[in-house]
Amino acid sequence: MESSTFRLMGVHEIRIRIGGLSRQQAYLLVNRPDFPEPVAVLAQGKVWLVDEVEAWLTTRQSSEEGDLRPP
Structure with missing residues (x-):
């Protein structure tokens, strides 16, 4: 059985x-x-899946020419 790592x-x-x-x-x-959306809210704060954040960053970088500053 193969286990997945998040x-x-x-x-x-x-x-x-x-x-x-x-x-x-x-x-x-x-x-x-x-x-x-975060996958969990821990005592230290929210955490996200790396793959989802990376996909979001890739989309934002290509659509906004690299401007990732909050609006």
Whole structure:
């Protein structure tokens, strides 16, 4: 039986992945209506599936010419 592994990331990892976002900008970003829903809310904060965040980033980068700043 093959087990699947889910890679997760929190707001801090999202900040690192995008680069250059302040904490406030990152929280605004993850609260956008088009951002993926978190898969869990832990005591340390929300977590997202890496694959979903990466897919969202790819879509946003191609449609907005790399501008990922919150509106």
